[in-house]
Amino acid sequence: MTTPDTSARTSFPEAHGREKGYDKQPVDDFLARARAAFEDGSDDLTSADIRRAAFPLVRHGYAIASVDAALGRIEDAFAARERSAAVAEAGARAWVGQTRELAQEVLDRLSRPAQHRFDRVSRLRYGYRVSEVDLVADKLARYLETGESVTVEQVRSVAFRMQRGGYRETQVDAVLDAVVEVMLAVK
Template identity: 65%
Template sequence: MTDTETSRPARSTPFPDAPRRKKGYEKRAVDTFLEKARDAFEADEPGALRSTEVREASFPLVRGGYAIGPVDAALGRVEDAFAAREREYALSRLGARAWVAETRDTAQVVLDRLSRPRRARFERVGILNFGYAVDEVDIVADRISRYLSAGDPVTAEQVRSVAFRVERNGYREAQVDAVLDAVVEVMLAIG
């Protein structure tokens, strides 16, 4: 054992295990990522780890892993903490006007995309391929549009946790995911 291994107290597992017959996130991968996030947050160095990196974190699914829901909820809280720090840093570096203008520009790009006609908001994958279910994505897009244009209530957690079925000739997943990520960024930026 190294000095760091002996100097750190043993911790109990932070998350419950996945149910017996279901897969969960690989424990070592989750623990390693959260340790990296903790170290980056405590170092208080801008850019050491960004909120987008937390949102994009993924872990192998294995039997005997951590339950997915509690890990995802914890990652949401970690992302929120990094986003708040990024907002504070950007406000001090850019000033409030520039920060608001940048956030408004991103929100406008998203709103422009979501204002396209239903069933034509994103590129389709083709008749032989599977993509996100068009009607489901359009329902979520309408709700986000109302949030951005009229202030209807939607939370970052609701956007993070949205899931779509797949269908032939559906929307291209990468495009939909990129817009959802941008929405979360806007939501976290305005706090």
């Protein structure tokens, strides 16, 4: 007889050596919840919820890259379902208009002068490295303006080093989430 703990377990590889990975039980619980929500067609989870999922890091946990890749595919499926439902309810024109508004809002933020695109944390605290965020912001602005090639996976996997007095993480993360939302809306 299998226990619920082992029967629901997924088959992600474990993190190697000293590397930490995602705690297995919270990952398995979240994926079971996502599967149930998707199969039932419920609104208990959204693509944004999938995007924001976070798990504790532990030794012998699931390999982070494998779980993140699976979450990306799940997010894509939820976003496609949400897009279909919104188009069926309000029509394609409303969906495109809403997406265009969000894209313009993001572009307005990304088009601000370098070093002034986001709020800064105090000089005593750490935030995202300004030069790295500005570099990514320039690339994303070009994507939104001209369609320069950027993939959803590139945006999902962007990471910044930290610096004292850097950009406020929550603001940068919110804009990156909005970019992913726009990309999935037009996918």
